[in-house]
Amino acid sequence: MSTAHVLLGLLAGGPLHGYELKRAHDQRLPQAKPVAFGQVYATLGRLQRDGLVVTAGQAQEGGPERTAFQVTDAGRQRLDEWLAEIEPPAPFVSSTLFAKVAVAVLVDGAQRARDYLVAQRAAHMGRLRELTAIKTDPASPLGDVLAADFAILHLDADLQWVSNTLERVADLHREVQP
Structure with a gap:
């Protein structure tokens, strides 16, 4: 599973901050391996570096300051390309x-x-x-x-x-x- 693409998909519904992304991931992919907070933030950093997400503001609701992110047009295009790719059957037995x-x-x-x-x-x-x-x-x-x-x-x-x-x-x- 590509964490970057899953996060792009979650952000396609609107801006979210890292904590909301982790919670949305765990709720919408309940049987998948949970994603760690560190992985969410590291992935967001790479997505931002690559121009696939941008910051969409900051909020501080009774806790630490949280930066929200939103998907860019390039991010939507990357997500659309990923969703259109057919997954090849695994060539090797890796069980x-x-x-x-x-x-x-x-x-x-x-x-x-x-x-x-x-x-x-x-x-x-x-x-x-x-x-x-x-x-x-x-x-x-x-x-x-x-x-x-x-x-x-x-x-x-x-x-x-x-x-x-x-x-x-x-x-x-x-x-x-x-």
């Missing part, structure tokens, strides 16, 4: 789950991989239950439901892979220990 299973097979053979896969399947099933509760709760905001759908489909794919791999590991175990 920690895959790496652990592959290494377990290499190091200790089928049994350790099997034990890991069974435990991982249980963790995935627990997370699926949590996400399904979010998805089926009529009070859940649309952003939460969309994030839950996204995560559920990825977990389903992982679970299919875990099932297939458990079968392959069982076959390997039978070959090694007839």
Whole structure:
């Protein structure tokens, strides 16, 4: 995820200061990794340096002075270009789950991989239950439901892979220990 582009998107709705941007990020992308305040301000600095945002005033509402930022025409153009870019499918497998299973097979053979896969399947099933509760709760905001759908489909794919791999590991175990 591009934090800069997400912040530009949030600013497209109107000027916000750093604290409001962080809060808006965490509310509108509830299942995404939270963005740190330092990351917000560092990203705003780069966006300002690149002419994609400008300051839109300062306010001091019972606390420290806060600078609001607004997106420039160049920033809107950059955001539009980013939104139009198609994300290419990942060319490589870069999953920690895959790496652990592959290494377990290499190091200790089928049994350790099997034990890991069974435990991982249980963790995935627990997370699926949590996400399904979010998805089926009529009070859940649309952003939460969309994030839950996204995560559920990825977990389903992982679970299919875990099932297939458990079968392959069982076959390997039978070959090694007839």
